[in-house]
Amino acid sequence: MSRISVRVQTAPFDPTHESTLLLAGQSGIGAVASFTGLVRGDGGLKALELEHYPGMTESMMTRIAESAMTRFALSGCTVIHRVGRLEVGAPIVLVLCASAHRSTAFQAVEFVMDWLKSRAPFWKKEEFMDGRIQWVQPREQDAQSLRRWGEGDA
Amino acid sequence: MPDILYFAWLRDRLGRERETLTLPSDVTHVRDLVRLLHDRGGEYGEIFSRPELVRVAVNQSFATLGDRVRPDDEIAFFPPVTGG
Numbered sequence: 040m041s042r043i044s045v046r047v048q049t050a051p052f053d054p055t056h057e058s059t060l061l062l063a064g065q066s067g068i069g070a071v072a073s074f075t076g077l078v079r080g081d082g083g084l085k086a087l088e089l090e091h092y093p094g095m096t097e098s099m100m101t102r103i104a105e106s107a108m109t110r111f112a113l114s115g116c117t118v119i120h121r122v123g124r125l126e127v128g129a130p131i132v133l134v135l136c137a138s139a140h141r142s143t144a145f146q147a148v149e150f151v152m153d154w155l156k157s158r159a160p161f162w163k164k165e166e167f168m169d170g171r172i173q174w175v176q177p178r179e180q181d182a183q184s185l186r187r188w189g190e191g192d193a
Numbered sequence: 194m195p196d197i198l199y200f201a202w203l204r205d206r207l208g209r210e211r212e213t214l215t216l217p218s219d220v221t222h223v224r225d226l227v228r229l230l231h232d233r234g235g236e237y238g239e240i241f242s243r244p245e246l247v248r249v250a251v252n253q254s255f256a257t258l259g260d261r262v263r264p265d266d267e268i269a270f271f272p273p274v275t276g277g
Contacts, residue, residue, distance in 0.1 A: 076277060089276070092200055092269060095253035120276060132277055152277055160250070160269075161276025162201035174202045177273035 042115035042137075043108060045100040047091060049123040052133050061115045061137050068114045072144035074134045074152055080127035083168045087175075089122040089131065092160035096120070103154040111147040113138050118151060120161065153184040194264060197226075200271035203247065206236045216264060223249055224258040226268065248273055 044060070058071055078087050104116040115137040125131055132155065136147035155161075163175040194213045204210045220226055227249075231241035240247060249256050250269045262268060 156277035163275045175275040
């Protein structure tokens with residue numbers, strides 16, 4: 040049975056519920072590491088509008104999750120990314136990685152997030168309190184984060 | 194005929210999210226298509242003269258200028274991604 044679950048959705052997610060689904064029927068798991076990304080209200084930001092490339096997004100997210108499963112010998116991996124308009128404080132992304140031991144679970148979550156930021160086709164538009172609207176520019180730091188996982192694709 | 198898709202600020206600036214294009218016979222690689230779009234001038238000329246601003250996917254996989262394009266491909270142009 041596939042233990043990869045990848046979704047793009049406008050609705051909020053429930054990390055506890057997702058964790059329960061990930062663990063159901065498995066006994067060899069000793070650790071679940073979880074990351075939730077939120078809309079951060081820097082510099083007068085009011086909301087983000089998230090756009091994606093339907094089809095390619097899901098296939099890239101699946102490839103990233105498969106890569107994490109193999110690389111860290113995970114028992115399961117859930118990746119949920121929201122799209123649409125999200126106000127400051129709203130959760131954007133959830134990554135859950137389940138493994139026998141904590142170190143691989145932690146590492147796998149970072150791996151998935153680093154690849155998501157650089158390889159999954161999402162784009163963010165910022166909406167500020169003063170009415171300005173602008174597309175978010177990619178950060179060189181994200182590309183550097185990817186480099187620590189070595190060459191090659193997710 | 195390939196479908197060409199545009200996302201994020203490329204779509205905003207070009208004023209369209211998709212078009213269908215008949216490829217001339219000398220357009221066989223992404224590089225040729227970029228040149229064809231660039232030669233339209235205007236916003237196309239500006240955007241496609243700066244390849245560092247643009248990423249491309251062929252049939253929903255990341256591609257480079259040296260990759261082939263074929264008549265039934267889905268080709269997408271977009272800015273570097275900013276998800277997560």
